[in-house]
Structures are given as structure tokens and as C-alpha cells.
Amino acid sequence: MSEYIAVILIVVIAVIFNNLNTKIRKLEKEVSDLNSRIRKSSTQSEITNEGISKEETITSSQVHHQESPSKTSLKNNEDEEIPPTIQKDWLTPIFDFLKQNILTIIGIFTLVLGIGYFVKYAIDKNWIGETSRAGIGFFTGALIIFIGHFLRKNYKTFASIITGGGISVLYFTATIAFREYHLFSQNTAFAITTLITIISIILSYYYKSEVLIIFSLIGGFSAPLMISTGQSNYPFLFIYLTLLNIGMLVVAYLQNWKSVGWTAYIFTSLYLFYWNAEQPEILSIAFYSISYIIFYIFALHDYIRKSKLSTPDILMLVLINCSSIIGITYVFNELKYEPVIIFPITFAVINVLLLFKEYGKRNFGIPYSVFTGITVSLITIAVALQFKTHLITSVWAIESTLLLFFWKKTGHKIFKTCFHLLFPLVIFAQIITWCQYFNAKNLSIIFNPVFLTSLVTIISTGINLYLLKNTQKEAVKESNSFLENLITIVSYAMIYTALLLEITYHMSDMPWAAIANIALLFTVYYIFTLLLFRKQLNIQGEFQNGLIYLLLFIATINISVSTSSVVTDILSKKLHSGFYLFHLLQWIPFIYICIKTVPTSEFHKYKISYWIISLALITMISCELHHTYVLNTAQDYLSSFKVKNHFNILYLPIIWTILSSIFIYIGLKREIKEYNKIGFALLGLMILKLYGYDVWQMDNISKISAFIVLGIILLLSSFTFQRLKNIIKNMVDKKGNNNKNSDTQ
Known part of the structure; x- marks a missing residue:
């Protein structure tokens, strides 16, 4: 019964499709007739308007001569005004494509699934054997490709998606024939999938279809997974991927298709990272280097032809440097090879050559800034790695600064978005790095891997704050200042935490009262430093008031709670009596803030501020005199x-x-x-x-x-x-x- 229902449905669908097709043809004919009529009427109107336009030009010229010079100058100024260029979102073309072709994509996907279910049903009924199943699959894929070829002239995008679906059917058929039915060996299966990839690339180039070549690349990169037997043969795999990437590079240069390179980069990076994670080998460095050259040439396509760098090209340059450095350095560290800085320096030399090329032309535009930023970041990474800093934290911190620098130089929002995505990862990686303080023993002062990594983060964060300071006005105009202010606060907190953890680590043998006292004293001086250079750091308004409140609170807590514990430890002979003098240093920033900063700021905008600063002063003076009296009078703790x-x-x-x-x-x-x-x-x-x-x-x-x-x-x-x-x-x-x-x- 179900077979009859399926046949009836197919017939009904065919009839509906035929009716729709005839209606579409009628509509196309009517549209073409209307276009021809519009063209005829436009030519006639142009002939009749020629005489009128001549008279209008004569009269307008006379009026123009009679106009005052002020009016003509105003007109010239209006003509000279150039409308601002609107930067289009890079996701807009993707969404436009999906809106226009989503039904086609869903339709071809549904068709492939329907064919698959039909074949499964035929197998369950024992209608066809294993060889016949594979034959049906190859025939169906070829038939879909032929239909796409037939429709390519009038329906280019639709035909590309149809052809891509046919190629997918061929890939899946070859996979099932090898893995499920064992109709041929792995080498034969690989040869078949390679042949399918080559045919699909040739078709995409012949059709000049970017959509089709993306289908082809996805199939080409997925083919090794389809025919995998679980045995790792990475050299053979990456020889195949290298050849595929070279073909991609040729097609990208011939047709200027950016999406092709990005698709290949994503798949290649995933394969390389998986290889490193499973089995680090020195041979993987060779393929990292080859991939670096291929994708660098791809990213410099517009630069070689037009001496320009587009936003996707700059982003590709950043990512290929970042991923290559991380992968190669990881292999070097796992295999204990030295020196690890050879590849960052080599990549920096490549960018220096491009930088000198721009400098020789005296062209200090966007390419000059990009090559300068990448060169400086690579040299910084090389120095950081030489001092044994933690790889991921250092690279991400430097790359985030590089993205922010590109945003500042180019104004493209994609770099700002990437910075906002990468900055939380930098914080997460830095927190993981700080956790090593709890297990590490006998770390040297400053020159230890944990603090040197923090130092790289501190330097990059300082540069970020400088760049963000210069873009705050733009952020206010865009009503997006909240995120920039949040990043600024987190950056200051990250610098503070990095310095504080290094200080407290080297005091870990002292009593907790001493550690807390020094930590709070450092906190007071850190906030005092920010307030002292508030104009240079662009700290003002509520942020400045918040820092003053925080300094008053920390100073009060330090002298009332922490110093009280210090006095107790001194009387208990756990600390030397001279340690008490350390906390007196906090009076310097406290008095300076009360005398210099508070009167010249908006701190007293609210009446409660008088009560807060007075309460802090009363508490601090009372506790100070109390601790001094107890130390000078009491003989012991009891x-x-x-x-x-x-x-x-x-x-x-x-x-x-x-x-x-x-x-x-x-x-x-x-x-x-x-x-x-x-x-x-x-x-x-x-x-x-x-x-x-x-x-x-x-x-x-x-x-x-x-x-x-x-x-x-x-x-x-x-x-x-x-x-x-x-x-x-x-x-x-x-x-x-x-x-x-x-x-x-």
C-alpha cells in the first residue's frame, strides 16, 4: 500500500511542478514584453526632450550669470561635499544569500534525504544488492549534476546548489560503498573521492560559481574522514590537503573568491590542531610552514594586485600568524626542541620585508600599519616565548592588542568585534596561569614563567587602555560606552591582580596578618597611582569618584582590621616590632587625596560624601592612636x-x-x-x-x-x-x- 501512495505522491508533485513551470514561463514572457515596451517609450521621450533640454540649458546659463557670487560659492561647496561611505556589515551578503536561497538549500537537502530513505527502504525489502545500491547512488548524483548543468544558464545560483547536492550524493555513496559494503579498497575509495573533488572544482570554475566550489571544498576536506579506517596516516593526509589548498589558491586568484580561502583555512587548521593534540611530530611543523605560506599568499591577493588590504585579508593575516605560532610552539615544547623563537622571528622577517616595501614607497596607509603591527607582535611573542612564558596566554594577549590596533587604524568594526570576543579568552587564560602560583615552589622574583606571562598581559593591557582612551569619544557617540568602560575597569583589575599575586607569593611564609597588611597597602598605592595620573589615563567622573571611595574604604579596613592583627602578632612575638611602621605609609596617599584630589574633583557632588570621608578620617585617627598606645604600653598579648x-x-x-x-x-x-x-x-x-x-x-x-x-x-x-x-x-x-x-x- 505504501508503494502506491509513494507513486501517487510523485505523480502529484510532477503535475504541480509542471503547472508551476508553465506559469513561471508565462510570467517571464510578460516581463520581457514589458521591458521591451519600456525601452521603446524611453527612446522616444529622449528624442522629444532633446529640444527642451537645449532651451533649458540656455536659460539656466543666463540665470547662472545673473546670480550673486555668494550663491555660486554655496553651490560649489555643496557640490564638493562627499557623502560619508556607509560600511556594510560583513554578514549582510550571507544573510541575503540565505534569504534568497534558503528554500533551495532545504529542498536539495530534503531531496538527498528522501533518496537515502528510498534506498534504505529498497534495501530492507531486498529489492537491490550492495553493488546495485552503490550504482544507484552514483547514478542519482550524476543525474542531479546533469540537471544542475541543464539549468545553469537561466538559474545560476539554483543550479549551483543543485549541483552541490549531486556532488554530496557522490561523496556519500563512495563513503558507504567503502565503509559499509567494502566494495573496494581504501586506496580506490580515496582515488574516487579525489576524482569527485577534481571534477567538482573544474565544474565550479567552468560555471564560475562560488557556491559550488564551497560545496566541492567541503566534500574534499571531508573525504579523508569518510574513508578513514581509524589508522593515522598523517603525512599522506596532509600531502592531499596541501594539493587541495594549492588548487584552492589557484582558483581564488583566478576568480577572486574570498570564501574559498576561508573554508580551506578552517578545515586545514582543524586537521593540524587535531594532529598536534593526538600525536605531535616534527613533520607537522613542515605542513604548518607550507600552510602558512599558502594562506599568506591568499591573504595578500588584493595587496599584490592593487596594493590594498581589505578587512577579511587583515583578519586572515592575524589568524594565520596566531594559529601557526601556537601550533609550532606547542610541538616544540612537547618534543623539547630549541630554539622556540625561530619561527616567530622568521614570520616577523617576512612581514618586515613587506613593511620595507611600503616604507620605500613612502606609503604610510593601512598596509604599512598592518605589517608594522604584525611585525611588532611577532617580535614580542618571540621575546615572551624565549623567557618561557605560557604560550596561549601570551599569544592571545598580544593578538588582542593587535586587533584593537587594527580597529584604531582602519575603523572596521570587525576588528572591534574580534577584540571583544578575544579579550574574555585572554582573561580566562590569565586566570588559569595565575592558578599555578598555588602549586609552584621556589619561583624566582619577577623572572619566573607565571609573572613573565602576566607581564606580557600587563604590557598588552596597557596598550589596550591607551588605544581605548583615544576612542572613548567615538564610543560615546555610538552609545556603546558601557562595554568600553567595562573593558577598562577589567583591564585595571587584571594589572592589579597580576602584581598583587606576585607580591603575595613571595610573602607566603609570613603570617597572614602581615600578608594582608602589605596587600592592602599595595592596593591603596595602586589606586593612588591611578588617581595621581588620572588626567593622563582619562579617569574622570563617576569612575574617579569610585576610586576615591575605594581608597578610603581600603585604607580604613587596613588600619582598623589588618593593622590590629599585626599589633596582635607583634605582641605575640610572631612579627618584629618594626613591621608596624609599614602601614604608616598609607597616610601619604590618604592625606594627598583629601587635600589635593577631593577639592578639585566632583567628589562632593552628593552630601553623603562629606560623611564618608569624615567617617574614614575619624576611624583611621582613632585606630592609629589606639594601636600606638597598645604597642607602647602593653608588655605582651595578655x-x-x-x-x-x-x-x-x-x-x-x-x-x-x-x-x-x-x-x-x-x-x-x-x-x-x-x-x-x-x-x-x-x-x-x-x-x-x-x-x-x-x-x-x-x-x-x-x-x-x-x-x-x-x-x-x-x-x-x-x-x-x-x-x-x-x-x-x-x-x-x-x-x-x-x-x-x-x-x-
Whole structure:
């Protein structure tokens, strides 16, 4: 029953196709008739308009002479304006092709599947044998190719896809005949697939079809997988791939088809990487070098003919250098060969020759910048590899900088996109590199593989920040500044982490309190350095305010928590007493930021900033005096508890009273109400602490001393405030009298 249904469906489809075909032919005839009528009418209108155009030119010339010079100059300026060139997205042609031909692609794919299912059904019914099955497959593929050949004149793209489907049928038939039915040997199967590839390339060149040659290349690169028996014969495989790539190069030069080279590069790179991962051999370096030459010549196609480099060409140059260096260096490291820098230097020499060619012509355009960037990156990679840095991290970091440099020079967004894709991989690779600190032992200071790799990343990240700084205005115009700001913040964080891990690694034998104290002190100075060079680094606005807040927070945490642990370790004899002096260095950036940076920035744009900086200052002064008192008074760790309690009860209220008086004085003198509020709030907190807790913990002598000292301080503060009020009042009165005298005069 199912056989009859299949036959009926085929007949129905044939009838529908015939009707559609006749209708399409009628429409084509009507369109051609309309075109001929339009051409006739246009020729007649041109003849009749000749006389009118002559009269119009005469009158227009007279009017033109009568026009004022200002109007003519405006017209000339308008004529000289050149409309900006709109850069097309490189994916647009692909999407256009898919939109126009997606039904054809799905249709040929469905047809191939239908033939396959039909053959399977015939096999299940024992209608045909193994040899007949292969024969049907070859015949069907040849028939589809013949149909494509028949349709090539009127339907070029459609015929190319049809022919590609026929070639796919031939490939799959040869594969099944070899692997499933064992109708011929591996050598015969390879010869058949090679013959299919050659025929398909000849057809694609004959039809001048880029779509067809892509089908042919995919089949050609897939053929070794189709006839593989599981035994690795890489030399034979790459001889075949090299010949295929040479054929690709010839076709690409004859027809200028970029997609052909990219298809071949992707497949070749995958094969080479798989070879290295499974079985690193010195012979693979020869094929890496051959592939490098082939694809470099392919990338320089437009440069050789027109002395120009398009965006895909530049991207190919970057990728072929990157993949070749990674593959060759990996083989050298696995086989313990030296020197590893020979190939980066060799590739750099090739680019230097091209660079000198551009320099000799005094042509400093895009090719000059591209060859310069690639040469510098290759030399940098060679130096990095010579110092035994980690391969992937170093190469990716340098290549990301190279892509950003090309974006800056050419303005093509594809390099910006590639940089955005590669930059997270650089971070991921760098994190993996940093993890080796936890297992490494006895690393030398600075000159160790982990930090040298980080140093390469730091240098490349510094160059990235410089390039991003110069493109921030463009990013703001494009409303894409968020991503650029995020990359900037992550870059600064990556530099900070690289330096911090190197410092803490070489301090790992010290107590945790000392490590934390030095780490926080380094953090304060790192942020201070960024703020010190904020104009050169283009750090401003909210980013600058965020760094100030972060410095205040880290400095407060360091002196209140970390230094407290240091004091404990000093009293416990775990650290030398001189180590306490290290944390005092953080007062230098803190005071500088409060005096120089904060007044000249937008830090006080919000009122809460006064409270934050005051809280940090109060905490730091209180803790500093507390730690100093404990170290000078306590004999050991056990006696420090009484000393700390005595300081908190007796001296802390006095310190807070003095600070509150200073805040109120500054607030009155500079007319900043927030400082007045902070001073009175601190004074109220001190009174609550004094009368609510401290009084009940003191002895009589301490109570008397505390109240007398606090009373004297409060009276002196009150007297100072009253005097300051009188001074301000007298200044206001003098100013008013001067204004009156000037008015009367």
C-alpha cells in the first residue's frame, strides 16, 4: 500500500511542478514584453526632450550669470561635499544569500534525504544488492549534476546548489560503498573521492560559481574522514590537503573568491590542531610552514594586485600568524626542541620585508600599519616565548592588542568585534596561569614563567587602555560606552591582580596578618597611582569618584582590621616590632587625596560624601592612636586587653571631642553645613558613650581626670566658636558698610 501512495505522491508533485513551470514561463514572457515596451517609450521621450533640454540649458546659463557670487560659492561647496561611505556589515551578503536561497538549500537537502530513505527502504525489502545500491547512488548524483548543468544558464545560483547536492550524493555513496559494503579498497575509495573533488572544482570554475566550489571544498576536506579506517596516516593526509589548498589558491586568484580561502583555512587548521593534540611530530611543523605560506599568499591577493588590504585579508593575516605560532610552539615544547623563537622571528622577517616595501614607497596607509603591527607582535611573542612564558596566554594577549590596533587604524568594526570576543579568552587564560602560583615552589622574583606571562598581559593591557582612551569619544557617540568602560575597569583589575599575586607569593611564609597588611597597602598605592595620573589615563567622573571611595574604604579596613592583627602578632612575638611602621605609609596617599584630589574633583557632588570621608578620617585617627598606645604600653598579648579597655574608656572620648570640635570649626569657617552636622553628631555620640558606659567602668581618679579634660576642651571649643562668630559678623558688617559708601559716592 505504501508503494502506491509513494507513486501517487510523485505523480502529484510532477503535475504541480509542471503547472508551476508553465506559469513561471508565462510570467517571464510578460516581463520581457514589458521591458521591451519600456525601452521603446524611453527612446522616444529622449528624442522629444532633446529640444527642451537645449532651451533649458540656455536659460539656466543666463540665470547662472545673473546670480550673486555668494550663491555660486554655496553651490560649489555643496557640490564638493562627499557623502560619508556607509560600511556594510560583513554578514549582510550571507544573510541575503540565505534569504534568497534558503528554500533551495532545504529542498536539495530534503531531496538527498528522501533518496537515502528510498534506498534504505529498497534495501530492507531486498529489492537491490550492495553493488546495485552503490550504482544507484552514483547514478542519482550524476543525474542531479546533469540537471544542475541543464539549468545553469537561466538559474545560476539554483543550479549551483543543485549541483552541490549531486556532488554530496557522490561523496556519500563512495563513503558507504567503502565503509559499509567494502566494495573496494581504501586506496580506490580515496582515488574516487579525489576524482569527485577534481571534477567538482573544474565544474565550479567552468560555471564560475562560488557556491559550488564551497560545496566541492567541503566534500574534499571531508573525504579523508569518510574513508578513514581509524589508522593515522598523517603525512599522506596532509600531502592531499596541501594539493587541495594549492588548487584552492589557484582558483581564488583566478576568480577572486574570498570564501574559498576561508573554508580551506578552517578545515586545514582543524586537521593540524587535531594532529598536534593526538600525536605531535616534527613533520607537522613542515605542513604548518607550507600552510602558512599558502594562506599568506591568499591573504595578500588584493595587496599584490592593487596594493590594498581589505578587512577579511587583515583578519586572515592575524589568524594565520596566531594559529601557526601556537601550533609550532606547542610541538616544540612537547618534543623539547630549541630554539622556540625561530619561527616567530622568521614570520616577523617576512612581514618586515613587506613593511620595507611600503616604507620605500613612502606609503604610510593601512598596509604599512598592518605589517608594522604584525611585525611588532611577532617580535614580542618571540621575546615572551624565549623567557618561557605560557604560550596561549601570551599569544592571545598580544593578538588582542593587535586587533584593537587594527580597529584604531582602519575603523572596521570587525576588528572591534574580534577584540571583544578575544579579550574574555585572554582573561580566562590569565586566570588559569595565575592558578599555578598555588602549586609552584621556589619561583624566582619577577623572572619566573607565571609573572613573565602576566607581564606580557600587563604590557598588552596597557596598550589596550591607551588605544581605548583615544576612542572613548567615538564610543560615546555610538552609545556603546558601557562595554568600553567595562573593558577598562577589567583591564585595571587584571594589572592589579597580576602584581598583587606576585607580591603575595613571595610573602607566603609570613603570617597572614602581615600578608594582608602589605596587600592592602599595595592596593591603596595602586589606586593612588591611578588617581595621581588620572588626567593622563582619562579617569574622570563617576569612575574617579569610585576610586576615591575605594581608597578610603581600603585604607580604613587596613588600619582598623589588618593593622590590629599585626599589633596582635607583634605582641605575640610572631612579627618584629618594626613591621608596624609599614602601614604608616598609607597616610601619604590618604592625606594627598583629601587635600589635593577631593577639592578639585566632583567628589562632593552628593552630601553623603562629606560623611564618608569624615567617617574614614575619624576611624583611621582613632585606630592609629589606639594601636600606638597598645604597642607602647602593653608588655605582651595578655596584658593588651586591659590596655585596650583603658584607652577606649579614657582616651577615646577625648579624641572624639577634639575631632568634633575641629569639624565644627571647619564647617563654620568654610560655611559647610555638613561638617557642622558631623561634628555635633560625633560630639553627641561621645556624650552617649561617656555617660552611658564609660563612667560606670572608671575609677574615681579617671572620672575626675576625664571630666576635667573634657570640660576644658568643650569650654575652649565654645570660646573659639564664639570668637569665630564675632569675626565672621564683623567681616559681614564691614562688607555692608563698604557697599553703602560706594553707593553714596
